[in-house]
Amino acid sequence: MASPPPTQDSAHTILANQGWLSDLNSSFRKHSDLVAASLVLIGFLWRLWQARATFLNTDEAWHFAVSNQSSLSAAYRASLTLAHPPLMVFILYFWKAVGTSNLMLRLPGVLAGLVFCWVFYKWLVRVAGHTNALVGLVLACFLPPMIVLSAELRQYSLMLMFAVAAAYFLEVAVAENSVKAMSLSCASLYLAMLSHYAAFLFAAALGTYAIARMWAQRPRITVVGSWVVGQAVGLGIAGALYSTHISKLSAVYPVAEPLQRFGDFYLSDWYFHAGRDRLLPFLYRGTFGVFRFIFGQTGIGQVAAVLFLAGVLTLLLSKQRSSKQMLPGLVALLLATPFALNWIAVVAGLYPYGRTRQCMFLALFALPGVAVALARIVGNSIGPACGLALLMVICCHAFGTLQGRDMLPLAEQRHEHMDKLMEFVRSNIGPNDLIYTDQATSYQLRHYLCNQKPVSVDVSPDGFESFRCEGLHLVFSGPNAGALTAQGVDARWHDPDARLELPPGHIWVVQGGWASGLGEALQHVSGFTQMEVHSFGRYLEIFRLPTRLPGPAQG
Helix, strand or coil: CCCCCCCHHHHHHHHHHHHHHHHHHHHHHHCHHHHHHHHHHHHHHHHHHHHHHECCCHHHHHHHHHHCCCCHHHHHHHHCCCCCCCHHHHHHHHHCCCCCCHHHHHHHHHHHHHHHHHHHHHHHHHHHHHHHHHHHHHHHHHCHHHHHHHCCCCCHHHHHHHHHHHHHHHHHHHHHCCHHHHHHHHHHHHHHHCCCCHHHHHHHHHHHHHHHHHHHHCCCHHHHHHHHHHHHHHHHHHHHHHHHCHHHHHHHCHHHCCHHHHHHHCCHHHCCCCCCCCHHHHHHHHHHHHHHHHHCCHHHHHHHHHHHHHHHHHHHHCCCCCCCCCCHHHHHHHHHHHHHHHHHHHHCCCCCCCCCHHHHHHHHHHHHHHHHHHHHHCCCCHHHHHHHHHHHHHHHHHCCCCCCCCCCCHHHHEHHHHHHHHHHHHHHCCCCCEEEECHHHHHHHHHHHCCCCCCCCEECCCCCEEEEECCEEEEECCCCCCCCCHHHHHHHHHCCCCCCCCCCCCEEEEECCCCCCHHHHHCCCCCCCCCCEEECCCCCEEEECCCCCCCCCCC
């Protein structure tokens, strides 16, 4: 039976609702900068809280230890042991004079996250319009990994800030024929390259887009010339970084000799190996993995990957300009090119791809693609589109799946866990005792036990490293030994050729870093069953080894 035609009252209701929605969209557009500033402020406060609420993970403590040197030249030499450019080490070298609390050390990253969110919004306004810009900003401000990476003592927030600044100033330069803006774009790109090597791929993607953008816009020859000069300088910086650092990493990591074997031991699961992996399935899994990492939740990440593809296709098929300056096809090129270049780097074995923070630069392009799709679903209405983005964010926080090596769960990284461990160590371990750990955990212990003071590390012929501070003696395994295992501790205890020197007091084992469960596993080994394990959250534990067990009988 056919439905009756709408009455005059119902027609008035529909028109009133449409009018209300139109007024809401108009209000959002009129005050979009104010809305964006409010979102950025909330995101900034959230990052501040997280930076204060959590202890430094092992990678953060490692970066501080590298920068905590007696001179700038020493800090630079130490930075060559990292698989990252030196800019953040230089910043930390000077910044530590301001303060060394968790919050103060992370504050440059938090501030970089603040700037990134605002410039990201202003960039998207230019390339995709106000609706897509606000939707993308909701994701950039509040997705769990975006918050965590800005609240960590790592290079990623610096790299993202400088990268989006390079993209923004490029748009300004081409649209307004500004040599000054082009120079700022190039300078920002250099700083991004000095922050993280992922910026090399970003630079290639932005360069490809810039050529197409300038071909379509035809800016003044001085603008084009300044871009060409800027690219030449960028290539020189890349060459200098390669010759002084990248090419020498195999000396720092002997297992990566030659350098092409770097992916065999570092992030091996996310490097493509022609003899082990099939290319198309690897790229397929890697792409969904990238979105899983960016969103911090498996299901939402998979949906986001599909939305990104839909957003790019929407732009390719659109015949209407997305804003006054941009053609939709150019925006699609901008969003898709970085993924294509990462695929090329994957095939060449030069870069990882998948659920890893090394691919976080792709968030600059993934989030706008998702925003375009969300906005199109609701007819480009700002309020509903932002509501969909906020719903995705809420689901990611409520059902987040990132843990382990991706990122420590927030509840397990609360600073109270580290505070209690340090209190236990100072109350129970004396100068005649010895603390045994792995190298990753040693960075956390030297940071919190030694009051953020530089330490002198001694290397013994048998591969152990050690240092003393605040009346405590710490011995730890070498850089290639990995995390402590129950089998490894048992072997050290019994093997006469691999034993630790027995101190006058007791030997205590501390496990931190990204590992967990050492004490529980060791309790299942003969001779250690009565051992008491003290845990402080999932990723921090300490226990005292029993009296020396007899070694194997000698014939």
